[in-house]
Amino acid sequence: MSLFKKAEQKRVNSREPRKTEAPVTQDTQRRGAKRQQVATLTMSTLVSLHKQVGKEAFLRLMKTPVSSLLNCLLIAVAFALPALLYVLVANIQQLGSAWDGQPRMSVYLSQNASQKTIDQLVRDYRAHSLIETVEYISPEQGLQDFQSKAGLQGVISHLGFNPLPAVIQLTPDKNASFQALDEAITQFQKMIGVEEVRLDRQWVQRLQAILAMLEQFSLMLGGILGLTVVLVISNTVRLNIESRRDEIKIVSMVGGTRGFISMPFIYMGLWYGVAGALLAQIIVLVLIAVLGSQMAELAGLYSSNMSLFGPGLDVFGTLLLAGILLGGIGAMASCYRHFQGLVPE
Amino acid sequence: MIRFDGVSKRYPGGHVGLENVSFHLKRGEIAFLTGHSGAGKSTLMKLVMLLERSSVGQVWVGGHNLRTLKNSRIPYLRRNIGVVFQDHQLLFDRTVFDNVALPLLIAGYSPEDCAGRVRASLDMVGLLNKEKLYPVALSGGEQQRVGLARAVVNRPSLILADEPTGNLDPQLSAEIMKLFESFNQVGVTVLIASHDLALVARMRHRILTLEQGCLVSDQEVQ
Ligand SMILES: Nc1ncnc2c1ncn2[C@@H]1O[C@H](COP(=O)(O)OP(=O)(O)OP(=O)(O)O)[C@@H](O)[C@H]1O
Ligand SMILES: [Mg+2]
Numbered sequence: 001m002s003l004f005k006k007a008e009q010k011r012v013n014s015r016e017p018r019k020t021e022a023p024v025t026q027d028t029q030r031r032g033a034k035r036q037q038v039a040t041l042t043m044s045t046l047v048s049l050h051k052q053v054g055k056e057a058f059l060r061l062m063k064t065p066v067s068s069l070l071n072c073l074l075i076a077v078a079f080a081l082p083a084l085l086y087v088l089v090a091n092i093q094q095l096g097s098a099w100d101g102q103p104r105m106s107v108y109l110s111q112n113a114s115q116k117t118i119d120q121l122v123r124d125y126r127a128h129s130l131i132e133t134v135e136y137i138s139p140e141q142g143l144q145d146f147q148s149k150a151g152l153q154g155v156i157s158h159l160g161f162n163p164l165p166a167v168i169q170l171t172p173d174k175n176a177s178f179q180a181l182d183e184a185i186t187q188f189q190k191m192i193g194v195e196e197v198r199l200d201r202q203w204v205q206r207l208q209a210i211l212a213m214l215e216q217f218s219l220m221l222g223g224i225l226g227l228t229v230v231l232v233i234s235n236t237v238r239l240n241i242e243s244r245r246d247e248i249k250i251v252s253m254v255g256g257t258r259g260f261i262s263m264p265f266i267y268m269g270l271w272y273g274v275a276g277a278l279l280a281q282i283i284v285l286v287l288i289a290v291l292g293s294q295m296a297e298l299a300g301l302y303s304s305n306m307s308l309f310g311p312g313l314d315v316f317g318t319l320l321l322a323g324i325l326l327g328g329i330g331a332m333a334s335c336y337r338h339f340q341g342l343v344p345e
Numbered sequence: 346m347i348r349f350d351g352v353s354k355r356y357p358g359g360h361v362g363l364e365n366v367s368f369h370l371k372r373g374e375i376a377f378l379t380g381h382s383g384a385g386k387s388t389l390m391k392l393v394m395l396l397e398r399s400s401v402g403q404v405w406v407g408g409h410n411l412r413t414l415k416n417s418r419i420p421y422l423r424r425n426i427g428v429v430f431q432d433h434q435l436l437f438d439r440t441v442f443d444n445v446a447l448p449l450l451i452a453g454y455s456p457e458d459c460a461g462r463v464r465a466s467l468d469m470v471g472l473l474n475k476e477k478l479y480p481v482a483l484s485g486g487e488q489q490r491v492g493l494a495r496a497v498v499n500r501p502s503l504i505l506a507d508e509p510t511g512n513l514d515p516q517l518s519a520e521i522m523k524l525f526e527s528f529n530q531v532g533v534t535v536l537i538a539s540h541d542l543a544l545v546a547r548m549r550h551r552i553l554t555l556e557q558g559c560l561v562s563d564q565e566v567q
Contacts, residue, residue: 042455045455046453048455048456048457049453049455052456246436247436247438249434250434250436250447251447251451252423253396253428253430254423254428254448254495255420255421255422255424255448255451255452256420256451257417257420257451258420260420342419343395343416344395344396344397344398345398
């Protein structure tokens with residue numbers, strides 16, 4: 001097969017006079033036909049074709065920089081809103097426990113826990129990275145504390161035995177996140193000698209409910225605005241299809257399949273999606289930075305060191321994926337609806 | 346290669362394109378299609394490459410009945426037909442080179458692989474030195490020859506040429522006709538529509554004559 005190419009190159013290079021150059025021989029004709037079938041299947045051919053079409057689509061967008069940028073901005077805003085909300089919620093979740101002062105954790109020990117088990121538990125909690133202080137309260141001490149409170153002296157002595165369990169009081173690190181505390185609680189719950197673990201956290205649960213709702217809301221918002229992105233991109237692609245009707249017709253007349261003709265338009269949608277995602281990430285980064293510096297000023301008054309973290313790779317990855325997906329879908333929908341006259345009725 | 350069997354084509358609005366046309370162009374044959382303006386020459390060619398469908402009758406191309414050919418197969422049919430359009434149909438935002446390379450890209454050649462074939466094709470029509478120009482910078486005849494180069498670049502087994510010499514001077518016309526003949530000599534089936542009766546007569550090939558959509562004469566080679 002490569003023989004055919006070489007022979008052709010040689011012919012071109014030697015620049016023989018036009019008359020003597022036979023256009024095709026029967027032999028090369030047949031080889032050409034065979035080669036054609038092979039060529040359609042080659043991976044590298046496909047890759048270089050995609051590279052070229054992708055580049056052309058990009059250059060086409062650069063030809064009308066202002067309108068392209070405006071479109072990207074529209075897409076970016078639609079992406080940035082839910083992303084910003086998501087990042088803010090994540091920030092609050094991280095900061096949450098710091099606002100409470102000191103949440104306390106009570107570990108109730110089972111009746112039959114031996115002193116050895118208890119010592120082991122105390123040692124374990126001291127070694128735990130999330131726990132700041134550990135205080136063991138024996139049932140006797142608990143009884144004393146209880147009875148020292150006015151009006152309650154008689155209550156337990158009537159029982160004739162001490163019903164109070166041994167308790168270990170823990171103070172977690174105040175910067176610990178909710179997730180980390182939750183994990184610690186489930187971990188503690190499983191330890192030998194532990195009956196129950198409780199975190200004083202009614203408000204925490206309320207806040208968490210609100211945050212969960214906000215998170216849901218940011219997802220819903222993302223869904224709605226994602227639909228907007230699809231519409232914006234498909235409309236932009238439609239306009240592009242309208243302005244390139246002649247080209248579409250010509251490519252179709254010389255044997256271009258629907259897929260081949262769609263390619264530049266789909267790449268256009270992809271570029272819009274990617275550029276929109278990139279711009280959205282930048283917008284969120286800037287907004288968070290501005291908000292963060294204002295918060296730091298505010299927090300400075302309370303001599304605390306609160307600060308916001310920006311959108312991470314996870315957010316950027318999600319945006320990029322959404323951009324590619326929605327851009328592709330928008331463009332394909334437009335191609336599907338607006339290619340006419342490729343085949344006769 | 347091409348077989349028409351009682352084919353009629355009526356355009357919307359009642360215009361008659363073709364009326365009960367039957368003929369058979371065998372594989373490897375070359376023929377001219379003549380007739381007045383509006384006789385239906387372009388219509389006939391459009392039916393062959395499925396730009397239009399016949400209203401009545403059957404059209405066979407390369408053994409396929411076009412009535413039963415699936416829409417998704419149409420591009421592959423068209424790839425095997427090299428067409429020189431009456432109105433050139435060039436892409437005006439692409440260079441001459443890129444215009445000619447188009448059928449190769451569509452057929453799955455990588456852009457790098459195209460170069461040799463494209464240049465060979467342009468050389469054939471004498472436009473190798475204009476490959477970097479845009480079609481607007483070319484004369485009508487040159488545009489027509491770009492269309493011709495594009496039609497033959499992918500070595501089609503059937504060539505349809507609609508007025509391929511309409512804008513060419515007599516000498517260039519004769520050269521282009523020789524080019525078609527040389528393709529025919531290596532087994533390509535060729536159908537050429539032309540007004541130029543004198544030129545057609547000189548070539549001594551089969552002549553199909555249309556008149557108001559009807560095939561009025563089918564002169565075999567003298
Ligand atoms: N798209 C169309 N819609 C309606 N009528 C059409 C259409 N295309 C062609 N016709 C009619 O069909 C008839 C044949 O047209 P066609 O283009 O085939 O002629 P032709 O032989 O190629 O003429 P010319 O030599 O001028 O190119 C004409 O009467 C024309 O008006
Ligand atoms: Mg015509």
